[in-house]
Amino acid sequence: MKAICFYFQIHQPFRLKRYRFFDIGNDHYYYDDFANDDIITRIAERSYIPAAQSLLKMIETTKGAFKCAISITGTALEQFELYVPEFIDLLKKLAATGCVEFLAETYAHSLASLADPEEFANQVKVHDDKIKELFGQSPKVLRNTELIYCDDLAPQILEMGYKGVITEGAKHILGWKSPNYVYSAASAPKLKIMLKNDKFSSDISDRFANTSWDEYPLTADKYISWIASTPEDQQIINLFMNLEVFGDFQPRETGIFQFLEALPRFAAEKGIEFWTPSTAVSKLKAVDSLPVLHPISWADEARDTSAWLGNKLQKEAFDKLYSVSERVRLCEDRRLKQDWYYLQAADHFFYMSTKNMHDGSVHSQFSPYDTPFDAFTNYMNVLADFIVRVEAQYPMSIDNEELSSLLTTIRNQEREIETLNKEAESMRKNIEHFNEEHLLREKETEKPAAPKTRKTASKTKKETEPKKVTAKKATAKKKAE
Structure with a gap:
């Protein structure tokens, strides 16, 4: 039996407004509300909502045979609650089917796992609580920000109570091995690892509408036949991608929604099932351990963390941010803690990347800034004001x-x-128990004696009165004497 595991990522950061040096100390609100509202509303209309409707339709049409997983950040959920509450309602309907699993991840889509284990654990717990509150599920499988994973993280992830973790099937990690198996973590053998099949995932997310691709056009039956032709012992094909692929990266006009909705029918013909990640880690045994000495991710060709920490600008901003993490955890200021989460979003560091900055790289396509240097300057101005507020509560004069x-x-x-x-x-x-017993005893001792019945009273009277001697008996007694 072969199975497909679909996982869809949903994330939107709180984008920063243009924040000048002279705003430091004077303006403590950092966000571009207009841009945040406009972007998430626009993407929801053309991607998130129709994609969720397609998933719901696929579940209903197959009578629950189609299953998938969704991972959605806390910052995205907050924006949906603010601007697109109808999408939250759709997600609740998907959760109610029992066919959609919600994964664990960092609330703020942060890089905390690379800098601060305590912050990482806290954020994942806060995210789990949010998922439980909205969708009634307690996540069992973790998806770290941007699929970041390495051996150092595995023991903590297992200790946090997760059965599995999903990450990138990076070629430099796999070597000759296939991503179509479940593996165990080298540093925590009880933790199972599921790996993204990069080729099959990219066929949909990147190449679907590419007319110069030699396999264009991609149809559902052709795609399922490729999966069916993989070696029989390769039981799980993990297709991990952003939900924006459907309707945004690949516009509706390409036929992407029809392609998605047709997949279950052709999969059924080939005897291929759809599983959630928790089903896969519970049903499949790990075929081998997988050492991952250095952090990997699903970003860029390198599949490492250089997309966020690859240059001096990014590292300086990153180090400066996490230098105050202990102080922020001490404070009880709700607004300060909220800003702390929003400023940790990996997107802010992604905008500072100088990789291929002149050839229209993915970094520049998603960035609201003209250059990485503008992104760095704006972020550092905001961070400077944030640190001033933190220092007001816990002075930096106190050394670590x-x-x-x-x-x-x-x-x-x-x-x-x-x-x-x-x-x-x-x-x-x-004390309460003692008082109750004491009162009970007092009530029992204060009870009046039970009234005697007429018969009993009569008998008692007879027993206590002296016996009367009759005349006849007295005479008889004298004669006897």
């Missing part, structure tokens, strides 16, 4: 060692308070 000691003290106090609260609660319950 002193701050670490302070954090340890605070955490110890929190644990002690928690323990004392539990003891106080236990004592309160004991």
Whole structure:
């Protein structure tokens, strides 16, 4: 039996407004609300909503045989709630079918896993809570930002309670191996790894409407026949892509929606099923362990993290941001914490990339800035104001060692308070129980004696009165004497 695992990514960052040096210390609102509203509304109308409707139709037409997974960031969910609430309703309908699995990921689509394990764990938990709140699911498989993964992350991901992680089937990692199997993490053997099949995924996301492609046009029956022709023992074909592929990257006019909706019919003819990631990791055994010594991702040809941390501009911004992470976690300022999440979005660092900046690379296509240097300058101005606000609560004069000691003290106090609260609660319950028993005893002792019945009273009277001796009996007694 062969199966297809579809996974669709949905993410939108909170884009920054033009923020000048002179705004630092004066303006604490950083976002371009008009651009955020316009972009997400436009993409939702031509991609997200019709794509979700197609998925719903495929599930209903196949009576639940079609299954897929969706990973949606917290920042995207917040914008949908603000600007396109009807899309949230569609996602809830998909969740209600039981055929769509929602994956875990970082709430802010951040690079926290590369800098701050505690922040990474916190964000994933906050994201899980949001998914549970909206869709009633507790994610079992993790999809890290941009499919970033390496051996160093595996033990933490397993400890966080996930059964599997999905990442890129990078050629320099696989070598002669195929991405069409489930593998185990080299540093945490109980954690299973699912790998994106780059060739089959790119046939849809990149080449579908390319008229110069030698396989153009791509039809559903042709595509399924390619998957069916893979070796029989290769049981899982992982197709990972952005949901914007349908209707945005590949416009409706290309026939992309008809192609998608036709896939289940031709898959059924070939005996190919559709699985969710959690089904795949539970049903399939790992064929081998897969060492990944350095972080990989699904971005660019290099399939590494250079799309976000490949130059000095990006590294300086990244290091500056995470230099205040401990201080932000200490504060209780809701607005500050919200800005902290929004500023961590990987997109801000992506816009600073200088890779092929003059040949219309994907970095420049998605960037709202004219140059990477403009992106860097704008971000650093915003970050400077943000750090001023953080320092107002926890001064930078406190060095990291002193701050670490302070954090340890605070955490110890929190644990002690928690323990004392539990003891106080236990004592309160004991006192309540004691009071209840005491009141019960008092009530029992205060009860009046039960009234005697007429028969009993009569008998008692007879027993207590002296016996009367009759005259006849007295005479008989004398004679006997």
